[in-house]
Amino acid sequence: AVLVERIIRKITNPQEPVDIDRLLVVTFTNAAAAEMRERIGEAISQALEKDPDNRQIQRQMTLLGKASITTIHSFCLDVIRSNFQHIDIDPNFRIADETESTLMKLEALDEVFEEQYEKEDNKDFLELLESYGGNRDDQILMDMVFNLYGFIQSSPWPEARLNEMAQALSLEEGADFGHTSWGRILLDVARLEFLGLKEMAGKALALSREAGLDKYLTVLKNDYDQIDYVLQMIPDPADSEGAALSQGPIWDKVCRLIESINFDRMPTLGKDADKVSQEKVKKIRNQVKAGIRKLQERIFTAGSEEIIKDLNALYPKMSCLAGLASDLARKYNEKKARKSMVDFNDLEHLCLELLTQKDEDGNLIPSQTAVTYRERFVEVMVDEYQDSNLVQEIIIKMISRAPEGRPNVFMVGDVKQSIYKFRLAEPEIFIDKYERFRKGEDPSSMKLDLNRNFRSKEPVIQLVNHIFRRIMTRRSAGMDYDEAAALYKGVSYRGPLEYKAELHLVEDRQIEDENLDEEIVEMKKAELEAHVAASLIKQNIGLPYYDEKAKQQCFLGNRDMVILLRSAAGIAEIYCEALEKEGIPAYMDTGDGYFDTLEISVFLNLLKVIDNRRQDVPLLSVLRSPIFGFTIDELAEIRVEHKTGSYFDAFLYYSQQGEREELKQRCRETLSLIEKWKRKAKFLPLPDFLWELIRETGYYSYVGALPGGTQRQGNLRTLVDKGAAYESSLGKGLFGFINYIDAVRKGKIASTPTKLLGENDDVVRVMTVHKSKGLEFPFVLVGGLGKGFNREKGGAASFHKQLGVALRQVDRDKCCYRKTLLQNIIEARQSREEMAEEIRILYVALTRPMDKLILLGSVGDAESAMKKARNQGPAIPSKARNYLDLLFPALSDYKDILFRIHDRRVISVEKLERPDPERMLGKAIAQGFDVNKSFYDMVAERLNWTYGYPAALINKSKYTVSELSRRHEKPERRPVGTEAASEGAQRGIVYHAIIEKIPLGTDWNWDIKRIADFAEDLVQREILSAEEIESVDLSKILHFLESPLGKRLLNADRVYREEAFNLLMEKDGEEIIVQGIIDCYFTEGDKHVLIDFKSDYLTDKPENIAALKETYRPQLELYKKALEQIRGIRVDETYLYLFAVDRAVRL
Template sequence: MSERSWTPQQAQAIQSRGGTLLVSAAAGSGKTAVLVERVVSMLLDEEHPVDADRLLVVTFSNAAAQEMRQRIDARLAQEQAAQPHSQHLRHQRFLMERAHISTIHSFCLDLVSQHTEELDLPADFILGEENRLSLLRQEAAAQAIEAFYASDEDGSFSDLVELLSGGRDDNRVTDTIFKLYEFVRSHPFYEDWLAEKEKMYDPDVPVEKTVWGQTILSYGMEAVEYCLQINKELLEQMEGIPELEKAYGAPFYEDGQHLGTLLNAMRSGQWNSCCEQLQTFSFGRLGALRGFEDDTLKQRMQSGRDQIKKIIKGLSQRQFCANAQEFQEDIADLRPKVKTLFSLVLAYDRQYAQLKKEQKLLDFSDLEHMALRLLMEKADGAYRPTALARQAAQDYEEVLVDEYQDTNGAQDMIFFAVSQNGGNLFMVGDVKQSIYRFRQAMPEIFMEKLDSYSPFDGKNYPAKIVLGKNFRSRPEVAGFVNFVFQQLMSRKMGEMDYGPEQELIAAASYPPDEKMQAELHLVEIQDSPESTVQQEAAYVASQISSLISGGASVWENGAPRPVRFADICILLRSVKNKAKAYREALLQEGINSWTDSRNGFLQSREIQVMTAFLQMLDNPYRDIPLLTVLMSDLFGFSPEQIAAIRILDRRGSFYAALQKSAEQGDEVSAGFLRQTQQLHRLAVSIPVADLLTEIYARTDYPAIVSAYPMGEARKANLQQLCSYAAAFEKSGSRGLYAFVRFLDRLSEQKTDFVSASSGGSADAVQILSIHRSKGLEFPYVFLC
């Protein structure tokens, strides 16, 4: 191992051999360093060295894979410098060129590319660009829905449409297809998974044995137990107070008796009894309490009882609102609708696959499922590795997977297939850092292994090792995080208990500084026209302004210096609907800001103008695009000029009026027509990307938008539009007309491109999502 000092747990994770190992690595615990050192130690093992190309290392992103490769090679270079004549080290560094260090999708892509004939794929397939795939998804959904309408002889599809959308339109049906399809594709062999779920809708199964009945009964028991606890505490508080005992004692005692009877019914699964008791639950009348001086205690008694009443009312109206017969009738009614929905999703799946095949396209999910088809097969009702999988597993001494908490079911099965049935699998992750459930990550896979694996003892496998020491944060930060999550995180809320095994142990060495404290700010929202987000943004902006003006400092190169805007980061759960409010609030305080927005590309000012320009060149008789271009900063027509031109031809198109204006000697109108007509002729003979470049050169539009707020990002967006146009034509479509139609459909379907990243201003507050940054590179972080 390297000369670095490792903790006992880190050393175990690096040196262990002989079986499956799960490493639960808390934030800042050095998991990447441990993973790198484990690989290096296997390559340099004197007794049983492993060649670099016989390890499979899987990371979450291409950037992480590249960093991993570089860090491993750097460690080997370090060892080689100490042993310059080592043939083994020279050989390992040579093998690093073909080492299998990649994302799961890159691994699957390599596998699928080698077996296109078995998968009935064109050998020259490519991964489709997201916006193009989005249009294919819309087309596939429309075709599937149309086919179901045409064959709806028994009315089952019409019933489904009525259930989902109330007969208004098919938008809700389409949305449901997309959401269910995306969800099921995270499961291996999702056709079988859907078939199993369909079996759940059996009206003959007693309510209390269905998954829904069990879930409701479990929730009901928790709710009633909570009510009993409140009731018990209130009775204890009135003990020894004669006035309270006389007025409230008997009714409160009766409440407790009723709640106990209800709880017993829930525990024994007596569904109808639960429904009946809740519907007829009666709270006894409280006695008069005159002259009682402790008004606070009296209010506490009444408030606690009101809380119990509210919970019981909620259970009766929402969870236990149907008796067993009504429940089973609902299941019987839903069964054909669910069957139709699942059939519709699978029909959409087939249609979408066909459209992609025609255009020689695949998406990332296709890679996973095609890899599964190659690696797993069903026999005797169970899935097992194929001969190809068994051969692939022999190629790898070990399979090492980073960020395992963000693995889904399909990926988990792939790792199982190529790791000798999971026998040589090394997994690293932290379920507390799972933030990709919206991408169908399944942290419960990690949790199941964490719960079932035994602590590492060097002999028994599969085993787990916990890395709990945090070498990154100050003790104040670690302590604050522990305090918050000890209050919030439990098995029922967050899927795990935040106990000693999960707590952060501050291990970094920092000089003491009383100013370095984690702070929790609770913003009191005012009744005003401003939204909650706007008020929070204004508060954060004022805090940043105070930080700057108050003389705060940061350490750099061993000395303090004044804090700058670039030292500060605002982290949001999502920047999509909030970043604008924060930018505006910061601007009000005179603070520069920058956000790496992944949305809003087509709605940005500069792209709307250029989209209108392309629409106008394609068809100058479309008034709205033409007027957008005329009144933009490109040509600067005033409202008065527009009105004067319109008067020349009140009924025709605005382009006709513009032509009349030019004919009557208006040089501004004539100049516009000359320039756009030249560009229109060019558009017929050159690619759209080249046409955009020509427009930029003739109008100097990139320089114009550079003067806007966020100018560099806007300028980068213009170049990004060229890239999207080039990619569109590369995919097989050609010409201005096709690209304009493509943009129109994206707008209609509320689909968007990813905005360009300009890298931000040299000195600006960064506004980022927690998926883009952990805030580690910033001295000051506002988590909002």
């Protein structure tokens, strides 16, 4: 809204009007760019309504189509295409998709390693392989090289950054480590830590003075002075005097000072001393002591000589690793050049190459191309600026007029909502610029805090401000949640339809006591939470709220309610199941792209299990999925009987010695199926295996019945296509395909989200916090608040954008390894940045609701946890393991929130906790008990009772047309062909897809070439695959269009294709719902003609045609009935069109 308003003011300014094509507007996504263009168009239209004769405004409407409202990647693409002659690139280049680019990178990586193996006397490479390669192959080292290549692509100049990181480990012996690049980084890290410790020591001192704890003052003042003295010895990079003071040896001096810090014993106080303040002071002091100890253990572990020796020992390995990444880049670039292709990283780097150059002193300055863009754009506007990165920042700087002293960049963003670190966003850029503008260090620039919130009612705003004033600080999140950052109410409503926030805690200590796998524990906790969530949703449906936009009272419906989760994997479906059980329609809207969809995620886990059964997380996911259908309680029961080893060990044990025979048999069948599929994977071509697996598991039909089923089935077919593409290029079977998919996912390339629902679908949405960003809902329930944060696990190499790369030290003679000082620092920095990101994610979640906010999480003992939080004092984000650890201390003194504790024992979802009636009855009989005659009569009456509606016991409530039609089928109803049924069905899908999509009307003169071109277009749009097109005879489409019925269709007044319906019918005295999809019907004047396309194999014999008519007659009768009842029309003619014999048959 801010950007749109500024644009409108710019282009309609009567004194200094600016044409809209002289503004560059950069947005985060293509969807945001399209939305902004639409909103600007609406605003221009409104301006024209007020002043229709204004030529300037008329001109803007004309120019809007070519205005530069775009993403940064689209802008880079435009720069490259317009200036290709200045760089070495084919002007007809195209952008590679993620599959293609990943395959080429993997091919290049293979070639790099093959070359290394062929070299003679390749000592450094072999040393690197021995140190960091796997025990059986070189996959771990290959992954390191692949990851290093991907990591440096986020740098403006990757090759230079790679060399710089390697050289940082080549140090002069006898040098002072404090003056090396790494030493300066570590000293600055230590300086920031000491600043925090000094602040804490000062707080303990001030608190003692206020509470009259005079005996503490001398000891605490000594603590403070020691820390302050060390701090003075560590140079501040921003302080020129401090830099001058640090010219001499510094590292060893600071090491000795830290070692000399001594914490004296605290004196004993009298009985009348303030006990509460006394405990607080001691707690703060213990934190200071722990901070000093942590610095000694993580940073100041050794003197200069020892550290430099260690780093120099790593230099050959790092240099070799950097060389391999450089070779990968070279070979990958060669492959792209041969195919006239670029990837998304190339767009930014090539654009930088065009826009920058260096002066005589080596300083970066704008190129002549950049100057051209600078003159073209009067102003550069950047939306979502908090998600920018260094590459984008340099691009904007080169085309702006800031270097000339005429700043013309307008940036809009909220750093509190920067939650895309995984997409290489650098919120530090925003924070640094905000601080400089705030302090007036850049006189020609200014900041404007837009902190008025026009979304949420007062209770939500008060809660958000209260929480984040306590947990969002410069130390924890890089910024202070002060008065400028706080939210202020912008909505006008105040009254009875304002609702307090609620915190619901589910006690789960019994689950923790069961000693189960972490994954099963998380599932059980999620199941408990999900049932509480479903109950809360049900209670709030119909709740009145005030719609600020409509200015009227409304009532909560399903579409007004959303459940937000930090992570959806394995959890979102549990919530949806709980909602569905309560009769509440629900939908998972959780993924950012193809690989995050439910169907692909589950199926990839199945492939991983087939390849290697000893992977607990994929195994549990697949066992619980509809493919195998185990419940969480059954999974827990299996684990309880065998608590050691992996979960697969427990599953194998239960299949042989399990207590329950039925469950034991299911385990055996599951293992048998997995083993069978593993054998098939070895001899079948990969795409054939994938397709057979999809159909054999029934998963294709299952996902087809879900919301957006057609799209989900298309996603599974696309996976088969990816398998074919992989095998044709690399041909490494299932294991290689799984690694390839993982490489694509790690590439973090944003896929196009799948839009399966619209705003008006009446369902409760379950989505991730990331997916909810920018959205708003009257009712928001934030779940999973007790779930532990996901932490990056350190490996052989640690990566950090600013700090670089650190390798662990490997001693092959002693067969051991250890983390290096540099790894410790990178992991500590990563931990701090991850916590800052989690705080910002929590902020985004809590600012989505307009009217009501409910917080939900699991905790072992709620009363104990809250009591501990009250005694703890201020929150310590760095020690938080989950969101509740942040919320408890922050809410301990907050009164305007409703608390409720849910005891696990009264949440009726745990089958294992319920009594087993059969087992209890057996035990009672064994022990003997007295019964009277009335008891026997009652048992006999119940055993002999017959249900009055037997059809309802065997009939479902919902049928497809095909299921009902099969009631009329007779054995051997169809002529048998020679082809496989699955091939015929697949071919039918292709024919249907072409008929559904092909343009109709008299303007189209179809011939076989045009049909082939149209089919190729379907492949390019990823509606069908090349293999699917090749499986059908396209001339049959032409035969249909040239047939009398086809010509009628082409000339019809109106055509309807793939029309879905639900029809209420009676079956055996019970009401049922029939679902179906009508292939096609069209209108000719008042007549309506129905067509159903069939691809069954048959010969053109009269008896075969007659048999087929009878087979499909019930199905067509149902279609006809649906159209006549639902559409209110009369179907005059009904046809089967048989592709096998190119004939239309009238029924």
